[in-house]
Amino acid sequence: MISHFIVSYGYLAVFAGTLLEGETILIAAGFAAHRGLLDWPLVALTATIGGALGDQLFFALGRWKGDVLIQRFPALTKHRLRVHDLLERHSVLVILIVRFLYGLRIAGPLLLGSSRVPVLRFVVLNLIGAALWAIAVSGAGYVFGLALSALINDLKRVEEIVLVAILAAGGLTWFKRKTRK
Structure with a gap:
């Protein structure tokens, strides 16, 4: 049942999931690719497009209404000056790695948009960072599938359980993080 859903809607789920956060769905998609359910x-291409587009939208929102939005969230206000200082010194590196920092997939581009980072620089580096992120995270799911198939002879028998476990672990991590705040 889950396999049929993945074959039918997997790329759409990857695109939608990577617009916001996406790590869990991307690890599951990498595992599904190892199992032959997805290519x-x-x-990786779908995740690159979804991740880059999502970050581009939040960058544009930060450019348009960044000051107003940042003032509404004290945690963002607290980190704004530090992020802008880092951007002045290491803008290329910050833009490339912000998506790898858990919890900053939305706040990061929003803060970047509120800075003086040139739009074209962000677009190019955002696309490169999204590609690196998509390959690394989906690749981790793929390699997880390789490792699991080396340990379990008949992985086909339990692949749906593994997929549900990956998604549940991601959901529990998200829930724990949200309730802790």
Whole structure:
């Protein structure tokens, strides 16, 4: 049942999931690609497009209404000056790695948009960072599938359980993080 859903809607789920956060769905998609349910290069491409587009939208929102939005969230206000200082010194590195920092997939581009980072620089580096992120995270799911198949002879028998476990672990991590705040 889950396998059929993944084959039918997997790329759409990867795109939608990577617009916001996406790590859990991307690890699951990498595992599904290892199992032959999805095509790994297409998973990485879809995630690159979704991740870059999502970050671009939040960057634009930060450019348009960044000051107003940042003032509404004290945690963002607290980190704004530090992020802007880092951007002045290491803008290329910050833009490339912000998506790898858990919890900053939305706040990061919003803060970047509120800075003086040139739009074209952000667009180019955002696309490169999204591609690196998509390959690394979906690749981790793919390698997880390889490792699991080396440990379990009949992985086909439990692949749906593994997929549910990956998604549940991601959901529990998200829930724990949200309730802790």
